[in-house]
Amino acid sequence: xxxxxFLGLISALIFSSHCxxxxxxxxxxxxxxxxxxxxxxSGSPGAHGTHFLDAAARAERxxxxxxxxxxxxxxxxxPLSSTVAGVTFDISAGEVIRTVGSLGxxxxxxxxxxxxxxxxxxxxxxHLNLSRLRGMPTKDIRFTFTHLDIGIPGxxxxxxxxxxxxxxxxxxIDANIYAAFATFGITDHFDIGIAIxxxxxxxxxxxxxxxxxxxxxxxxxxxxxxxxxxxxxxxLEKVISYDERATGIGDIALRMKFNFAHSxxxxxxxLLDIRLPTGSKKxxxxxxKPNTRFAWxxxxxxxxxxxxxxxxxxxxxxxxxxxxxxxxxGFDQKLLSGLTIAAGFNGEIDLNQSESIExxxxxxxxxxxxxxxxxxxxxxxxxxxxxxxxDNTFNxxxxxxxxxxxxxxxxxxxxxxxxxxxxxxxxxxxxxLSATL
Numbered sequence: 179x180x181x182x183x184f185l186g187l188i189s190a191l192i193f194s195s196h197c198x199x200x201x202x203x204x205x206x207x208x209x210x211x212x213x214x215x216x217x218x219x220s221g222s223p224g225a226h227g228t229h230f231l232d233a234a235a236r237a238e239r240x241x242x243x244x245x246x247x248x249x250x251x252x253x254x255x256x257p258l259s260s261t262v263a264g265v266t267f268d269i270s271a272g273e274v275i276r277t278v279g280s281l282g283x284x285x286x287x288x289x290x291x292x293x294x295x296x297x298x299x300x301x302x303x304x305h306l307n308l309s310r311l312r313g314m315p316t317k318d319i320r321f322t323f324t325h326l327d328i329g330i331p332g333x334x335x336x337x338x339x340x341x342x343x344x345x346x347x348x349x350x351i352d353a354n355i356y357a358a359f360a361t362f363g364i365t366d367h368f369d370i371g372i373a374i375x376x377x378x379x380x381x382x383x384x385x386x387x388x389x390x391x392x393x394x395x396x397x398x399x400x401x402x403x404x405x406x407x408x409x410x411x412x413x414l415e416k417v418i419s420y421d422e423r424a425t426g427i428g429d430i431a432l433r434m435k436f437n438f439a440h441s442x443x444x445x446x447x448x449l450l451d452i453r454l455p456t457g458s459k460k461x462x463x464x465x466x467k468p469n470t471r472f473a474w475x476x477x478x479x480x481x482x483x484x485x486x487x488x489x490x491x492x493x494x495x496x497x498x499x500x501x502x503x504x505x506x507x508g509f510d511q512k513l514l515s516g517l518t519i520a521a522g523f524n525g526e527i528d529l530n531q532s533e534s535i536e537x538x539x540x541x542x543x544x545x546x547x548x549x550x551x552x553x554x555x556x557x558x559x560x561x562x563x564x565x566x567x568x569d570n571t572f573n574x575x576x577x578x579x580x581x582x583x584x585x586x587x588x589x590x591x592x593x594x595x596x597x598x599x600x601x602x603x604x605x606x607x608x609x610x611l612s613a614t615l
Contacts, residue, residue: 206238214234230403252600253353288445299358333545367437367438384417392546446474448474451473469492470492534569
């Protein structure tokens with residue numbers, strides 16, 4: 179029986195479709211289309227169309243990998259549901275074992291293991307609308323690119339150097355995660371599990387480049403940097419629409435849980451969760467590096483009330499992806515026979531400041547010189563994204579488990595963001611089904 183289940187999961191892995199859209203190239207196309215191709219194919223007089231090539235190179239060198247890593251790490255590290263459900267199947271006895279009390283938490287873990295020869299199979303669907311980056315709508319992300327410094331060191335000694343370009347990404351990020359999982363009781367105190375996610379990612383928006391033309395505002399009224407054909411009647415705005423999608427296998431999770439203490443006072447266990455780099459980094463299904471999480475679990479049953487505490491450390495191998503201290507504190511409570519509510523408070527705390535995401539931090543000064551008699555100093559913020567040395571996240575979770583029959587268990591859950599750290603949704607809904615054989 180165990181062999182047939184594993185073969186089924188492996189077959190799902192092999193035959194799942196993968197659309198090679200290579201979403202990681204989306205931002206590069208936007209930056210090149212506005213900063214490079216947009217100027218060189220336009221009527222920018224003479225060699226002026228090349229004056230933002232350095233800005234395009236910097237965007238490709240700094241912004242593209244940081245944005246790609248930010249999206250991939252948040253999608254691939256989304257938590258999987260608990261390894262224990264309230265309805266299990268005893269293979270050796272050939273009978274359904276139904277939990278009388280609470281049916282357990284949803285995204286946190288209890289220290290209870292399934293028991294020897296027992297198995298749970300399940301399927302979850304989660305929708306992520308990653309609409310906030312450090313509290314700011316991703317639709318409002320803006321980067322500002324400055325002109326090549328072509329004369330005396332420092333921008334502004336030439337009117338051309340006073341021109342800047344604002345780029346608004348209008349970034350929409352949606353991910354759907356379909357996760358099939360199975361947990362097996364090897365002994366009464368040791369479980370192993372596997373979870374295979376199928377991930378669908380969509381990037382969409384209308385990226386807009388706007389030239390803040392100092393040259394056009396000057397007395398001669400000639401726009402030396404513009405997207406049209408006539409510098410006397412310039413096109414100072416260019417829009418690149420994008421709608422890119424990809425579907426494929428994400429990072430497969432292998433999980434092992436060992437219950438090493440069980441008493442009337444407390445139950446304790448250790449959990450090892452390994453995310454294998456099976457998801458395409460180019461399509462944001464994974465980071466291209468393995469992640470390993472170790473957690474210590476404490477739980478207790480007080481009648482139909484079951485509190486739990488999870489404390490863990492996760493090692494993340496990708497660039498721009500800090501190792502984390504993780505915690506989950508919550509409870510599940512039986513309301514009626516076969517109906518449980520669950521709630522919790524959880525968080526992830528970055529441990530490596532050197533791995534923090536930096537997206538064009540700081541500002542640059544331009545000393546405008548429209549004529550020898552006047553000078554104007556401007557400090558140009560290169561991005562409107564808040565600057566931080568960490569992306570700690572804190573959430574509340576609320577959910578229900580319902581044993582619809584002796585064979586099927588349904589769940590519904592929402593994760594609510596409590597702070598502005600990281601790239602994340604305001605609300606992340608999950609629905610799921612687990613079944614006995």
